[in-house]
Amino acid sequence: MTTLSSTPPLTDATPPTFEGWRADGILSVDDLSDADIAYLFALCDFYAPFVAAGAPPPRRLEGKTQVNLFYENSTRTNLSFEIAGKKLGADVLNVPVAASSVNKGEALVDTAQTLDAMGAAVMVIRHGERGAQARLADRLGARIVNGGDGAAEHPTQALLDAATLRTAFGRIEGLTIAICGDVRHSRVAGSNARLLARLGAQLRFVGPPPLMPADGDFADAPRFDRLDDGLAGVDVAMALRIQSERMDGTDAQAAAAGYFDAYGLTHARLDAVAPNAKVMHPGPMNRGVEIDGALADDPARSLILAQVFHGVPMRMAVLDAVVNRGA
Numbered sequence: 001m002t003t004l005s006s007t008p009p010l011t012d013a014t015p016p017t018f019e020g021w022r023a024d025g026i027l028s029v030d031d032l033s034d035a036d037i038a039y040l041f042a043l044c045d046f047y048a049p050f051v052a053a054g055a056p057p058p059r060r061l062e063g064k065t066q067v068n069l070f071y072e073n074s075t076r077t078n079l080s081f082e083i084a085g086k087k088l089g090a091d092v093l094n095v096p097v098a099a100s101s102v103n104k105g106e107a108l109v110d111t112a113q114t115l116d117a118m119g120a121a122v123m124v125i126r127h128g129e130r131g132a133q134a135r136l137a138d139r140l141g142a143r144i145v146n147g148g149d150g151a152a153e154h155p156t157q158a159l160l161d162a163a164t165l166r167t168a169f170g171r172i173e174g175l176t177i178a179i180c181g182d183v184r185h186s187r188v189a190g191s192n193a194r195l196l197a198r199l200g201a202q203l204r205f206v207g208p209p210p211l212m213p214a215d216g217d218f219a220d221a222p223r224f225d226r227l228d229d230g231l232a233g234v235d236v237a238m239a240l241r242i243q244s245e246r247m248d249g250t251d252a253q254a255a256a257a258g259y260f261d262a263y264g265l266t267h268a269r270l271d272a273v274a275p276n277a278k279v280m281h282p283g284p285m286n287r288g289v290e291i292d293g294a295l296a297d298d299p300a301r302s303l304i305l306a307q308v309f310h311g312v313p314m315r316m317a318v319l320d321a322v323v324n325r326g327a
């Protein structure tokens with residue numbers, strides 16, 4: 001599924017270290033220095049061959065407890081963090097939020113402090129409120145990794161997307177990347193726009209004006225409301241799901257009406273204006289809404305499963321870095 005440019009020997013391999021690691025956790029891509037990001041890429045490159053080969057990596061989290069606390073639904077983020085932690089030897093607990101004392105009215109801070117008191121070394125938290133994890137940062141001993149907060153940030157998605165682009169293109173600097181669709185309600189778009197611009201990509205946003213970033217956000221990136229104009233000459237088209245859970249019902253219906261005809265990514269549209277472009281989608285995708293199923297499934301065009309693959313080694317990198325702090 002994923003072609004790795006080099007495959008180091010897996011026996012006796014030791015992961016890279018970085019004395020300069022400072023981030024106590026990862027709440028935002030902005031928490032990471034350029035050197036931290038480079039270290040995460042190096043760790044991801046180290047772990048990717050183990051994941052690809054199904055070989056056991058060094059057990060860098062042996063004896064540590066990792067808690068996954070997800071207040072919103074997830075397949076990719078929750079399960080890839082679970083796989084990543086288990087591969088590194090952590091004791092991984094997935095909190096069954098719907099069956100927990102959250103249902104008795106327990107506040108996030110009390111649930112998180114309870115898990116902290118049980119000895120969690122790292123907590124991966126997804127929550128519907130913007131900044132929910134940041135409000136816990138001074139209250140917990142555990143490292144906090146943001147698994148998505150409202151429409152604000154999804155930093156590990158941006159990191160794995162960047163890792164996917166490095167593998168596919170050998171670089172990020174100079175790539176022209178169109179982020180297409182519901183940018184306004186997308187935490188993936190926010191984190192990717194920050195990270196990929198920092199790494200030298202040329203970003204643009206494409207979609208209906210009501211779904212574009214708020215005025216003043218990402219002001220340097222051009223915006224297009226016609227898909228063909230926005231896709232012209234791009235290297236990458238990144239489709240986003242319409243985040244209907246963050247709209248009221250009528251807005252969601254209005255956003256979905258006629259959406260595929262105007263903004264759905266298809267072979268024909270890309271062939272006409274960006275014949276070499278690759279497509280990405282963070283998932284979950286809605287086939288026939290933001291992307292045609294045949295395009296999503298086309299291995300010559302689609303990086304979607306490569307994104308899923310990179311989620312495991314990049315999240316191994318994140319867990320290793322925040323728990324071991326580069327040592």
Ligand code: CP
Pocket residue numbers: 073074075076077078148154157282283284
């Ligand atoms: N990309 C992403 O966050 O997917 P999940 O909601 O399935 O975790």
